[in-house]
Amino acid sequence: MTTTTSPRRATAKVRPADTRRHHRTLLLQHLVDEGPTTRADLSRATGLTRVTVSDLVAEMVQESLVEDIGARPGTHLGKPATLVAVSDAAPVIVAVDLSDDSGFDGAVVDLHGRVLVRERAPFSRGAEAVDGVSRLVERLVEAAPRRVLGIGVGTPGIVDDSGVVIQAPNLAWDAVPLAATLAERHGLPTSVGNDANIAAVAEGAFGDGDDAGLLMVTIGQGVGGGILVDGHPVAGPLRSAGEIGHVVVDPDGSACACGNRGCLETVLSAPALRAAASDDARRHAGDLLGSVLTPIVTTLGIADVVLHGPTDLLDGPVLEAARAAVARQSLPFVAQRIRIRLVAHDELVLTGAAALVRHRELGVV
Template sequence: MFDKHSYRERDPQISARLRVQHKATRHDQRSQNLRLVLQCILGEGSISRADIARATGLTPATISQLVSQLERDGLVEELGTGPSAGGKPPTLYGVNAAARNIVVVDLSDSERVASVLDLKGTPSYQTTTTSDSLQGEEGIKALYRTIDDLTEQTPAPVLGIGIGTPGVVDSSGTVIEASYLDWHDVPLGALLSERYSLPVHVINNSRAAALAEYSYGEHEAENLLVVKVGNGVGAGVLLDGRIHGGEDSAAGEIGHVVVNPGGLPCYCGKTGCLETMAAAPRLVEALEPHLDTTSGTIRKIFSAAGAAAADGNEAIQEIINNTARNLATVLATTIAVLDIHRVVITGVVSEFGDPFLDRLRDEIDDAVLSTLASKLELCYGRTGDQAVRMGAAALVVSQELGVV
């Protein structure tokens, strides 16, 4: 998964897809050039030193030194020789994906999925924890148990831990507010880095999904609005390839916008929030009486609902249409403010299939200026149920190695 990008030195802000821009110029030039070369090798899959020099603008002598350094670190390995251009066939280099592991946990849902990944995002170990006690202090202890287990299953040194969590997360990794997890001002990043003595990166789950879609979804867009509908509803906003965090790290918290005043109570304390109308728990409750089978994962329930709607089940069609209308109410305003063309829907509602997307498009069409509606490119996410973990891993790799 970390294999299709071009390269440039990166800056410390969250940014996913990177481009060749210029050589490093600051005092830590060697370190930055190492990152540049690593990103180049990762992006190409296999490449000769001469081609790295051409792609990065660095001298062949510098490239030789840097590639040797990366080989000594175990991050790069020889892959054989490429076609000769007349002389000696060039040696090709590639990233040794197995050289480092990344531990990632997605805290989005009651089915908590955690993985050990290699540098290309291939999982070598995965667990799913289903428990009623994933909230509050118990939730932190459960997370420790999960990571304890994962860190014992890592064949290579761990580059870092990536956590995708619902709620508002600040840049230090403190979860300011995650009502669903009953976490308030929990310094999760600090707790985990102290316990495991590893770099830890904590990111809001919708933002993680947005990073994954931007990095690996091949959307060909620099601006993305990625909406995640699962246990909660949230959005990740990418403007010019950067996550827009907002002044208090709360940009994208659309799940607690009230769409039904006086409606159902929400765990955030208000009533009638979008999450009380369009998040998975409420939808499962509404769908179950109309489904033949209600066993299995939440994703299977949504999949069965999509199939039943396609077979003409009118009650389920109405639930799906209402969900689209409620979501569109908030998205229309968001789109009108941001003027983003590409809107990506991720999470379990993708199991509803095309009719849901069509209905959502119609509802948004009816609610915004035709200038905005005519440019709208609505689609489902392409990173599936791995989106949050892929985004968290991309964040660890980009922050720790300067590449993604």
């Protein structure tokens, strides 16, 4: 990522063999960030020669990644400058969200993050869940209006870089090679990420999130957390950064799916909040959430905390109590600058899963 423009651009040293792909990524990233642009402006913005830009654009036109969309409005003198844009016929992405406690959501998503097709499958656990996800992917691939670039999945739990779900207690998954399994069954590149992490990326890329510092809390069958700092998701060496759902808040509390007792998600998950019908019980859950959030936002200096889950459960006592707990447990300087808010965008994990594939396959963030 560069430090002079968008903090989301990559800066990894490019090997000679990767030069062409790197240059394509520069052009695509600029078109995604800035919209339709002329070849001359692409050359100036990326530092590539006009010959290189024309060659790469022609290649991507052939692949239906970009297209010419006509002259720039207001051009009168001389030969009109032709605008290049991400193509409306570009490949699409199959995205799956496993965070909901009532079922699995799937969608066909375009490169702009727009949902074109929606599908849903029943919630399940263990090997049955893997098969259910695979059937959902199959339906989505069949429904896709054009070529599928890849499959993206957002799942609760700890996920490694190769798409193995190391542990997801609420799905009864341990060491499940989800990415490899789906790639083998469907013949498509597959990327799997933690649902809260990719939701944080989506809120930073497509929503109103502060990608300089954002904490995403996903609340569904369980409770997860995703951290975004300087545009980068933070996973840590154990790949478990943000797993706040399994912080013990009451050692004498209810048994948790992870094997401990009194984890945060035993009081804050969607099923727990539905069972806690009274405002006092939900206020208590919000207070515990705030106590868990405070050391994270204080230590990392994060000012944007986003709760993603059922609005009917989180709005009101839960949100108010979480805000109050953070305010009273933080330095006034910190408390006055933190915003804790709800996002009702039910497609956030889906668009995050699509963004994961877009990055892995095209280099675009």
